[in-house]
Amino acid sequence: MASETIVLFGGSGYVGKAFQRHLLRRGIAYVAPSRKEVDLLRPDSIAGFLGEVKPSFLINAAGYTGRPNVDACEDHKTECLLGNAALPGVLARVCAERELPWGHVSSGCLYTGDRGAGPEGERLGFREEDPPNFCFRTNNSSFYSGTKALGEEILADAGGCYLWRLRIPFNEVDSSKNYLTKLLRYERLLDVRNSLSQVDDFVRAAIECWDRRAPFGIYNVVNPGSVTTREVVELLERSPFGRQLIGAGKRFAFFPGEEAFRKVARAPRSNCVLDSTKLQGVGIHLEEVHEAVERAWNHWQAEAAA
Amino acid sequence: MASETIVLFGGSGYVGKAFQRHLLRRGIAYVAPSRKEVDLLRPDSIAGFLGEVKPSFLINAAGYTGRPNVDACEDHKTECLLGNAALPGVLARVCAERELPWGHVSSGCLYTGDRGAGPEGERLGFREEDPPNFCFRTNNSSFYSGTKALGEEILADAGGCYLWRLRIPFNEVDSSKNYLTKLLRYERLLDVRNSLSQVDDFVRAAIECWDRRAPFGIYNVVNPGSVTTREVVELLERSPFGRQLIGAGKRFAFFPGEEAFRKVARAPRSNCVLDSTKLQGVGIHLEEVHEAVERAWNHWQAEAAA
Numbered sequence: 018m019a020s021e022t023i024v025l026f027g028g029s030g031y032v033g034k035a036f037q038r039h040l041l042r043r044g045i046a047y048v049a050p051s052r053k054e055v056d057l058l059r060p061d062s063i064a065g066f067l068g069e070v071k072p073s074f075l076i077n078a079a080g081y082t083g084r085p086n087v088d089a090c091e092d093h094k095t096e097c098l099l100g101n102a103a104l105p106g107v108l109a110r111v112c113a114e115r116e117l118p119w120g121h122v123s124s125g126c127l128y129t130g131d132r133g134a135g136p137e138g139e140r141l142g143f144r145e146e147d148p149p150n151f152c153f154r155t156n157n158s159s160f161y162s163g164t165k166a167l168g169e170e171i172l173a174d175a176g177g178c179y180l181w182r183l184r185i186p187f188n189e190v191d192s193s194k195n196y197l198t199k200l201l202r203y204e205r206l207l208d209v210r211n212s213l214s215q216v217d218d219f220v221r222a223a224i225e226c227w228d229r230r231a232p233f234g235i236y237n238v239v240n241p242g243s244v245t246t247r248e249v250v251e252l253l254e255r256s257p258f259g260r261q262l263i264g265a266g267k268r269f270a271f272f273p274g275e276e277a278f279r280k281v282a283r284a285p286r287s288n289c290v291l292d293s294t295k296l297q298g299v300g301i302h303l304e305e306v307h308e309a310v311e312r313a314w315n316h317w318q319a320e321a322a323a
Numbered sequence: 324m325a326s327e328t329i330v331l332f333g334g335s336g337y338v339g340k341a342f343q344r345h346l347l348r349r350g351i352a353y354v355a356p357s358r359k360e361v362d363l364l365r366p367d368s369i370a371g372f373l374g375e376v377k378p379s380f381l382i383n384a385a386g387y388t389g390r391p392n393v394d395a396c397e398d399h400k401t402e403c404l405l406g407n408a409a410l411p412g413v414l415a416r417v418c419a420e421r422e423l424p425w426g427h428v429s430s431g432c433l434y435t436g437d438r439g440a441g442p443e444g445e446r447l448g449f450r451e452e453d454p455p456n457f458c459f460r461t462n463n464s465s466f467y468s469g470t471k472a473l474g475e476e477i478l479a480d481a482g483g484c485y486l487w488r489l490r491i492p493f494n495e496v497d498s499s500k501n502y503l504t505k506l507l508r509y510e511r512l513l514d515v516r517n518s519l520s521q522v523d524d525f526v527r528a529a530i531e532c533w534d535r536r537a538p539f540g541i542y543n544v545v546n547p548g549s550v551t552t553r554e555v556v557e558l559l560e561r562s563p564f565g566r567q568l569i570g571a572g573k574r575f576a577f578f579p580g581e582e583a584f585r586k587v588a589r590a591p592r593s594n595c596v597l598d599s600t601k602l603q604g605v606g607i608h609l610e611e612v613h614e615a616v617e618r619a620w621n622h623w624q625a626e627a628a629a
Contacts (some may be wrong), residue, residue, distance in 0.1 A: 058364050058365075059364075095477055097407055103405050107401055
């Protein structure tokens with residue numbers, strides 16, 4: 018692998034940077050061109066670049082998520098549609114023409130809720146083959162989720178492609194896209210149950226799909242299990258230094274319920290549990306979600322202390 | 324008006340050519356750049372062109388309809404999404420920045436059916452404010468209709484823009500996009516009720532919106548009334564020369580019902596009635612639909628005889 022080159026689009030975002038760190042750490046050669054170097058909406062521009070680099074694999078971590086949050090997508094529908102639905106389609110065509118295998122950072126935000134309770138009371142997650150229930154077609158989603166689902170729909174017939182579903186990323190790197198950063202910064206939180214993706218676990222698992230030549234297709238790349246916002250907050254508060262990092266006087270405030278949250282949020286939010294047994298079935302494992310959160314928070318504290 | 328210039332995108336299509344004929348006939352200056360001259364997905368390419376031409380109005384007749392028919396959109400989802408949903412959004416942004424008024428060729432295909440029977444048994448059509456019932460959000464449409472509805476959704480907040488809804492265009496010009504050509508060529512027809520747009524009436528009415536400075540927004544630009552396929556076929560067969568043009572021996576064959584049609588069609592079809600009173604309310608009138616079909620067929624016969 019080390020003599021081959023990977024092309025990474027969207028390398029400057031939170032997930033893209035995690036891919037870069039992972040590739041660097043493993044000594045895998047890659048190029049991450051800027052939007053100025055490659056026009057991601059022009060097949061000829063992409064094809065020209067790929068013709069020069071001759072990569073063995075391509076990763077698309079580019080997409081439009083909205084700043085400061087997903088509400089911004091409601092005001093930037095065109096960019097959102099271009100980045101999340103059209104771009105994967107353009108890449109699929111270019112990659113198919115070159116017979117270049119590739120992977121796309123998709124999202125678990127096409128679901129809401131879970132699949133009920135399991136034998137031990139745990140919440141069962143949606144599987145890869147479950148049709149999205151939070152998208153344009155179910156007419157209940159944010160514009161963002163609609164475009165991500167449309168992107169998956171456009172890639173449904175694409176061979177040679179992984180769709181890695183990310184769900185609420187986090188790690189120890191302070192970033193506006195990091196779930197832990199959000200929890201620390203938001204004035205009020207909504208107590209909901211979700212699957213999460215430790216972002217460094219996510220990128221490692223994504224590349225491992227290709228390393229292991231796992232069958233192409235959709236994979237829920239999340240840490241097994243699910244957590245509620247309160248569980249994560251309690252975990253953050255547990256250690257004395259964590260408490261100090263949060264701010265000695267700060268108390269996490271919660272919305273009384275979803276209705277109160279909806280009054281301040283423009284777009285509906287996806288809160289959902291995903292099942293990751295398909296990924297486990299190809300031999301790729303992520304840490305249990307509570308443990309992954311605890312580890313990230315420990316690292317965060319260690320870095321803050323250093 | 325004659326000293327001002329109109330920019331026309333998509334001038335080489337069936338509707339675009341009708342716009343060109345109309346503008347030429349009226350002596351209105353216009354430029355209709357090719358896709359090579361202006362990259363319609365790049366705001367800077369469009370803005371650069373508009374900066375040179377300095378038009379007073381812009382018409383977007385570009386879009387993706389699929390060849391030979393709408394089924395092709397199911398295989399070209401990315402192009403369809405780019406042409407019908409992203410492009411209007413890109414144009415909206417560029418035009419807003421330049422404060423350039425413009426009009427977009429939208430479609431009535433976001434509806435299916437009608438609004439019930441009127442006092443005299445006539446079928447009532449959907450009005451501009453009725454939410455689409457044949458689109459991604461209602462999860463019953465072709466990919467094409469989904470993208471056209473998404474295009475309208477993206478333009479919902481755009482000021483300074485007309486959305487002219489076209490519905491099954493026809494006139495006396497033989498073309499694969501002309502409803503009369505389709506009726507003459509198809510092996511089997513489905514008897515359904517629809518509103519239609521005589522395409523030369525359509526473009527005249529569209530430009531008249533701007534001439535009269537009608538309020539911006541959505542307009543159903545269809546010939547008043549509705550027709551069934553059988554009614555149109557009977558009209559085509561009525562005159563002796565018309566019968567001769569159809570082919571002396573040819574009998575129009577019909578599917579026994581929608582179910583039989585669905586077996587050969589990949590994508591669901593929109594069949595619907597639209598209400599055009601909003602357009603009439605701003606003083607713009609189109610011929611009654613049966614009369615418009617008869618006139619087009621008479622012209623067709625006259626041209627064939629010449």
